Amino acid sequence: MTVHTLLFAGLVVVAVAVIVALVRAMPRHRPALPEPVGAAIGIAIGFVTNFFDTLGIGSFATTTSLFKLLRFVPDERIPGTLNVGHALPTVVEAAIFIGIIAVEPRTLLLLILAAVVGAWLGAGFVARLPRRYVQIGMGTALLAAAVLFILSNLKGSQFGLGGQALGLAGTRLAIGIVVSFFLGALMTIGIGLYAPCMIMVSLLGMNPIAAFPIMMASCAFLMPVASLRFIRFDAFSMRAALGLTLGGIPGVLIAAFLVKRLDIVLLRWLVVVVVLYAAIVMLRSAMRSQQPAEIILTD
Numbered sequence: 001m002t003v004h005t006l007l008f009a010g011l012v013v014v015a016v017a018v019i020v021a022l023v024r025a026m027p028r029h030r031p032a033l034p035e036p037v038g039a040a041i042g043i044a045i046g047f048v049t050n051f052f053d054t055l056g057i058g059s060f061a062t063t064t065s066l067f068k069l070l071r072f073v074p075d076e077r078i079p080g081t082l083n084v085g086h087a088l089p090t091v092v093e094a095a096i097f098i099g100i101i102a103v104e105p106r107t108l109l110l111l112i113l114a115a116v117v118g119a120w121l122g123a124g125f126v127a128r129l130p131r132r133y134v135q136i137g138m139g140t141a142l143l144a145a146a147v148l149f150i151l152s153n154l155k156g157s158q159f160g161l162g163g164q165a166l167g168l169a170g171t172r173l174a175i176g177i178v179v180s181f182f183l184g185a186l187m188t189i190g191i192g193l194y195a196p197c198m199i200m201v202s203l204l205g206m207n208p209i210a211a212f213p214i215m216m217a218s219c220a221f222l223m224p225v226a227s228l229r230f231i232r233f234d235a236f237s238m239r240a241a242l243g244l245t246l247g248g249i250p251g252v253l254i255a256a257f258l259v260k261r262l263d264i265v266l267l268r269w270l271v272v273v274v275v276l277y278a279a280i281v282m283l284r285s286a287m288r289s290q291q292p293a294e295i296i297l298t299d
Contacts, residue, residue: 003105007098007112007217014224015091021231022084022241029238041072042243050089050248054255056212056274058194059086061281063244073237080227080236085244087220087227089252094220096256097213104167107176108213114177115193115218118184135286138191142279145199149272153265163205172204184218193218195278198271208271212259 001009045066053059060082067073073081098108168176179200183193197215202208230236259267 003109004098007109008095011091011095011217011220014221015088018084018087018091018224018227018231021228022238025231025234025238028234038072038239039243041070042240043247044243045070045072045240046085046089046244046247047251048247049244049251050086050093051251051255053086053089053248054093054252055259055270056194056198056215057277058192058274059089059248060192067240073240077235077237077240080230080233081240081244083223083226084230084236085241086248087223088245089248090216090223091220092249092252093256094213094217096252097216097259100256100260101209101213102166103210103213107167107173108217110173111176111180111214112217112221114180115184115187115214116221118181119187119222121185132286134186134191135282138186138196139279139282139286142195142199142275142282145203146272146275146279149199149202149268149275153268153272163202163207165206166210168204168206176200176204180214180218184222187219187222191282192278195275198274202271208267209259 045063049059049063049066052062063082063086064078067078067081068075180197183191183196183200186196187193194211194215197218198208198211201211201214
């Protein structure tokens with residue numbers, strides 16, 4: 001069995017698990033199932049947020065903003081709704097990018113496993129860190145990385161972000177595994193994986209597009225597990241989660257092939273936008289919150 005076949009099989013297993021759990025939970029949520037207007041709003045939110053998620057922007061911050069603006073989901077149910085609603089679109093993202101972007105199989109598998117293991121084993125340690133200080137540190141680092149990317153785009157590869165490789169070996173692979181482990185651990189306190197992963201693969205000399213299957217597959221294996229927990233305890237909004245799923249999958253399909261057609265110059269500028277967005281959101285969250293936030297898995 002090849003690495004790609006193994007990953008596809010794993011994605012099928014986690015997707016089926018989420019679908020079965022949702023179907024079993026529906027009888028408990030029938031009064032809350034969406035009316036036509038609510039369904040249309042949920043589907044539209046799902047389409048837009050997952051379209052931009054597939055471009056590397058991430059979906060949690062944008063979805064949360066829309067939920068709050070429209071008062072669509074009670075605050076206490078937002079974490080569960082994000083994980084449940086975005087789980088299946090993220091699985092679709094991972095399946096598409098694993099198939100269309102030829103990252104070297106060993107590199108792909110090891111970096112994904114490192115992030116997943118980091119999320120599990122690192123959760124207890126990282127969850128005790130002051131979330132605000134982590135956000136400030138990560139946000140500042142992302143701003144610095146964005147400056148490096150801009151200089152690289154304008155002045156060339158002498159700034160270290162001009163790699164074309166689709167795989168890692170030796171010391172660089174070891175560094176990638178260690179960094180992926182810590183990025184997975186940071187997901188447990190709401191630090192998104194997408195922008196830091198893009199920076200990591202670029203600094204290691206890889207093509208930025210290699211980040212897409214790595215970061216999306218990592219989240220695709222983590223989010224369904226979190227979703228099962230939220231579904232079990234009914235700590236989510238069924239109508240919003242269904243909307244995110246039904247609108248999100250078409251959004252992913254459309255955006256994925258747009259990413260595939262981007263040339264390397266446009267892709268690098270897309271990375272600048274993604275990293276700046278992530279840095280600003282992270283620093284704003286840090287400035288607004290003085291207390292540790294609830295632990296959730298995020299992209």
